[in-house]
Amino acid sequence: MSGTWKSGVAGVLLIPALAAALLAVIPDYRWGARINVAAAALTALVALSLFVAGTGGDDYLLIDDLNVVFVALSTFVGFTTSVFSATYIAHELETGRLTPLYLRFYHAMYQILMFSMNLALVANNIGLMWVAIEMATLTTVLMVGIYRTHEALEAAWKYFILASVGIALALFGTILIYVAAQPVVGEGLPAMAWTTLSGSAHLFDPALLNLAFLFLLIGYGTKVGLAPLHAWLPDAHAEGPTPISAVLSGLLLNVALYALLRFKILLAANAGAVAPGPLMVALGLGSLVFAAFLLYRRRDIKRFFAYSSVEHMGICTFAFGMGGALANFAGLLHMTMHSLTKSAIFFAVGHIAQVTGTQRMEGIRGLTVSHPALGWGLVFGVVAIAGLPPFGLFTSEFLVVTSTFARAPYLAVPLGLGLLIGLGALLLRLQQVAFGAPLAQTQPARASLVPLYAHLALVFLCGVYLPRAVVDWFQHVAARLG
Amino acid sequence: MGDLVFDVAHLLAGGMVVVSFLLLYQGRMYALLNMFALHAALLSAAVAWQALTQDAAHLFVSAAIALVFKAIVIPAALHRIVERLGIHRAIEPVVGVGLTMLAGTVLVALSILVMLPITLASDALAREELAFALSVVLLGLLMMITRHNAVSQVVGFMSMENGLVLAAAGARGMPLVVEFSVAFSILIAFIVIGIFLFRIRERFDTVDLQALDQFRGERR
Numbered sequence: 001m002s003g004t005w006k007s008g009v010a011g012v013l014l015i016p017a018l019a020a021a022l023l024a025v026i027p028d029y030r031w032g033a034r035i036n037v038a039a040a041a042l043t044a045l046v047a048l049s050l051f052v053a054g055t056g057g058d059d060y061l062l063i064d065d066l067n068v069v070f071v072a073l074s075t076f077v078g079f080t081t082s083v084f085s086a087t088y089i090a091h092e093l094e095t096g097r098l099t100p101l102y103l104r105f106y107h108a109m110y111q112i113l114m115f116s117m118n119l120a121l122v123a124n125n126i127g128l129m130w131v132a133i134e135m136a137t138l139t140t141v142l143m144v145g146i147y148r149t150h151e152a153l154e155a156a157w158k159y160f161i162l163a164s165v166g167i168a169l170a171l172f173g174t175i176l177i178y179v180a181a182q183p184v185v186g187e188g189l190p191a192m193a194w195t196t197l198s199g200s201a202h203l204f205d206p207a208l209l210n211l212a213f214l215f216l217l218i219g220y221g222t223k224v225g226l227a228p229l230h231a232w233l234p235d236a237h238a239e240g241p242t243p244i245s246a247v248l249s250g251l252l253l254n255v256a257l258y259a260l261l262r263f264k265i266l267l268a269a270n271a272g273a274v275a276p277g278p279l280m281v282a283l284g285l286g287s288l289v290f291a292a293f294l295l296y297r298r299r300d301i302k303r304f305f306a307y308s309s310v311e312h313m314g315i316c317t318f319a320f321g322m323g324g325a326l327a328n329f330a331g332l333l334h335m336t337m338h339s340l341t342k343s344a345i346f347f348a349v350g351h352i353a354q355v356t357g358t359q360r361m362e363g364i365r366g367l368t369v370s371h372p373a374l375g376w377g378l379v380f381g382v383v384a385i386a387g388l389p390p391f392g393l394f395t396s397e398f399l400v401v402t403s404t405f406a407r408a409p410y411l412a413v414p415l416g417l418g419l420l421i422g423l424g425a426l427l428l429r430l431q432q433v434a435f436g437a438p439l440a441q442t443q444p445a446r447a448s449l450v451p452l453y454a455h456l457a458l459v460f461l462c463g464v465y466l467p468r469a470v471v472d473w474f475q476h477v478a479a480r481l482g
Numbered sequence: 483m484g485d486l487v488f489d490v491a492h493l494l495a496g497g498m499v500v501v502s503f504l505l506l507y508q509g510r511m512y513a514l515l516n517m518f519a520l521h522a523a524l525l526s527a528a529v530a531w532q533a534l535t536q537d538a539a540h541l542f543v544s545a546a547i548a549l550v551f552k553a554i555v556i557p558a559a560l561h562r563i564v565e566r567l568g569i570h571r572a573i574e575p576v577v578g579v580g581l582t583m584l585a586g587t588v589l590v591a592l593s594i595l596v597m598l599p600i601t602l603a604s605d606a607l608a609r610e611e612l613a614f615a616l617s618v619v620l621l622g623l624l625m626m627i628t629r630h631n632a633v634s635q636v637v638g639f640m641s642m643e644n645g646l647v648l649a650a651a652g653a654r655g656m657p658l659v660v661e662f663s664v665a666f667s668i669l670i671a672f673i674v675i676g677i678f679l680f681r682i683r684e685r686f687d688t689v690d691l692q693a694l695d696q697f698r699g700e701r702r
Contacts, residue, residue: 127658131665138672157676161635164669165626168642171662172619175649178656179601179612187655207600 004053005063011046012071012118015039020111029093029103033086036107040075040082043114047075059189062124065477070258071121073336077250077343078114080451084347085110085243087448091354092241097147106146106241113139113247120255125192126174129259130167133223136252137163144240155235162222162232170219170259176212177266180204198265206272213276216263217283223256226317227287230310237306238359242350245302249309250343254335257316261481264320268482280321281411287314288418295425300359301349304429305342308385311422312338318415319400320481322407328478330399337392337459338385344455345381348374351447356439361429366438371445377452379434384459386426387419392462487535488607494528495614495648499590502621505641506586507579511564511633515557518637522552525644532611532651541651544663548647551667552640559674564633582628589620611652618645636673643670 019039026032050071055064063071089106092098098106113136120132141163145156174192181191184203190196201209222229237245260280267276291311298304312334319331351374352367353359367375384391397419404412462470501521508514526549533541593616601609622642629635643666650659 125658127661131658131661134665134669138669141672160673160676161626161639164639164673165623165642168619168639168646171646172616172649175646175653175656176612179608179653182654182656189657191655192657205600211596211600 005050005056006058006061008046008050008053009061009063009122012043012050012075012122013115015043015046016111016115016118020108020115023104023111024108027100027104029089029100029107032104032107033082033089036110037079037082037086039111040079040114043118044072044075044079047072047118057124057193057195059193060125060128061122062194063122065473066261066480067121067258069332069336069473069477070254071118073339074117074121074251074254075114077339077455078117078247080454081243081246081250081343081347082110084246084350084448084451085241087446088241088243088350088354091446098241102146106143109139109143110243110247113143117251117255121258124194125189126177126194126197126262127192130171130174133170133220133255133259134167136255137167137223140236140240140244140248140252143244144236146241147239149239151235152239155232155239159232159236162229166219166222166229168219169215169222173212173215173217173219173263176208176215177263180208180212194262198269201266201269202271204266204270204273206270206274209267209270209273213263213267213273213279217260217276217279220256220259221283224253224260224313224317225287225310226283226313227290227310230287230291233310234303234306237309238300238303242302242346242353245306246343246346246350249306249346250339253309253313254339257313257320257335260317261320265480265482268323277321277323280317282321284314284316284318284321285411285414285418287311288318289414289421290314292418292422292425295422296428298429299361301353301361301364301433302346302359304361305345305349305385308422308426309338309342311418312342312385314418315397315400319403322400322404322411323482324403324407325475325478326399326403327407328481329474330396330403332474332478333462334393334396334400337396337462340455340459341381341384341391341393344452344459345378345385347448347452347455348378348381351445352378355443355445355447357443361433363439364433366436367434369435370438370442371447373449374445374447375434377449377456379430380456380460381452382426382430382434384456384463386423388423390460390463391456392459392466395463395466490531491528491535491607491652492610494524494531495611495652497524498528498644498648499614499617499621502618502625502641502645503583503586505637506582506621506625506628511569512561514634514637515560515564518640519553519557521641521644522548522557525648526553528648529651536654538655540660543660544647544651547660547663547667548644552644552670556640556670556674560633560636563674563677567633569631569633582624586621586624589624590617593617593620605654608652608654612649615645615649615652618642618648621645632677636670636677639673640670 023032050068116132116135120129123129141156141160145152178191184200185191185196225233264276267273288311291307295307316331316335319327356364384393387393387397404415505517508517526545529541530545594613597613597616619642622638625638626635650656
């Protein structure tokens with residue numbers, strides 16, 4: 001049994017790496033798109049096989065119950081996004097915003113991004129994970145700036161500088177974790193491996209762990225997009241190609257939050273260390289309320305949904321900060337549902353921006369009339385992201401709110417307030433964009449609706465019926481998070 | 483021998499903190515770049531000394547990267563960029579030298595006060611290295627905040643990163659230090675190429691979101 005997880009991990013790493021090399025030399029963009037989809041599909045299938053391949057770990061790589069969920073989610077959304085991307089880029093090529101040469105670069109980068117995100121998730125070594133997250137940052141920076149307009153370059157540069165400072169601080173935290181572990185575990189690789197760290201974390205020096213977590217929280221928190229460290233996020237989402245916005249919101253934020261969760265387990269295992277919970281609760285709640293208010297002032301549709309991502313990452317961080325089996329369960333479920341829903345929304349938004357020729361919301365009217373399939377897709381997506389039933393986000397938000405009421409009622413007030421304020425902004429804008437008389441000058445849609453509705457169907461399904469097996473799995477993982 | 487090991491490591495790491503202070507108030511671009519080259523050279527010596535005393539051959543690779551890449555190639559490249567962008571004569575108004583230095587002193591005091599008491603379990607050498615490294619990191623961060631020009635912000639970032647490499651080299655037996663150096667070098671190469679290709683002169687305000695929103699017409 002010990003070898004099977006290794007071949008699975010090798011699959012999710014090697015397939016994207018080889019595909020990236022192949023895509024870099026293929027000049028025809030149609031073939032590029034096809035290979036991109038095929039490689040992403042293959043990776044997703046291999047990731048599914050990890051569920052049955054068992055768990056295990058060595059010095060560098062690890063598969064356990066926590067990360068296998070994220071690998072599966074990541075590769076699945078990576079696959080659907082590649083399908084969306086194939087139709088999206090055809091339009092970008094026609095309008096001349098991208099050239100075939102840039103597309104070649106784009107496809108290779110897409111697979112490198114998949115590789116580095118998978119590497120960050122399956123890394124057993126905290127240093128290797130850091131290198132992988134840095135690599136993912138670099139590739140996304142290049143993709144955000146791919147349109148080479150003034151705004152795109154500015155967004156890429158801002159993202160670059162802020163994320164670099166963030167990951168530099170995270171590295172300092174990583175070094176401190178090693179310094180804390182080294183007297184207990186001994187020198188060398190074991191002192192950087194999750195498997196050995198989590199087993200002996202109760203023996204580490206608490207003060208060092210505290211300081212390390214502070215750096216890690218600020219560092220990786222920048223990548224999660226928690227306020228007030230979120231400044232890069234809206235720009236990067238708004239100016240890059242929409243498939244990248246979908247991957248950023250749906251996957252990369254999750255990867256950074258996953259890293260934080262891992263370190264939180266270490267702190268939770270040490271009785272002398274400060275509880276990481278209150279810090280995460282404060283940051284999460286702050287992000288939620290702050291982003292909810294800012295939603296009202298957005299005029300750009302992609303920027304609008306980027307702020308919504310800040311809001312939802314705040315909810316997840318808040319839930320994990322509360323801790324306990326129920327809140328952790330809700331947090332995990334919320335991360336999953338948010339990934340699926342937000343990427344679906346960006347699929348819709350990408351096509352909407354193409355048919356209307358603008359990202360400004362005043363230029364978009366009556367979508368349900370002019371493009372019914374697309375418009376209703378957006379409506380369902382926004383209803384889901386607003387946390388209304390019958391979608392899965394309702395379940396997770398409901399669980400977060402009820403567990404907060406049960407344990408810390410005074411925190412439930414700002415939480416509920418933030419959720420309601422966000423809900424108001426979402427419905428207000430949705431009503432303006434989706435209903436009413438359509439503006440005249442729109443193009444017919446040539447959208448790939450399958451990824452959009454597949455995601456929404458999944459979110460809907462989780463809202464009305466969560467299979468027992470999934471619940472058990474999440475409960476099992478939630479118990480480990482402490 | 484034991485004292486010599488400690489003293490030399492102390493001297494080199496302390497020297498980096500001093501040069502970090504010098505970086506804080508440099509007004510002219512070329513002087514800033516020369517100072518940074520000195521910073522990187524000191525880092526290289528400090529890492530090489532750690533490699534020697536810890537008997538860790540892989541650290542020599544990190545030292546070599548620091549010397550060749552950060553002390554020679556990057557400053558030379560930035561020299562050319564400064565020339566091309568025509569900002570070499572611009573004496574950058576550093577916001578309140580006195581205040582910046584005061585803040586820097588506070589940060590160094592803070593990092594020593596924070597690091598020394600909590601690393602009692604580690605040996606004296608590692609403790610001092612960590613305290614110095616944190617000072618260098620915080621001073622680099624301070625420089626990034628107080629400067630208004632992309633090139634000097636990048637210099638601030640690189641000095642911050644030098645502090646990280648110092649910390650990693652000081653942690654006894656830490657694996658992957660070379661990989662960190664390489665990863666950072668790639669990052670910095672990208673930044674420098676970015677400045678060069680896109681002719682970024684000014685930093686983009688990262689804190690003042692309102693101004694950016696206004697610029698985009700996001701406000702009514």
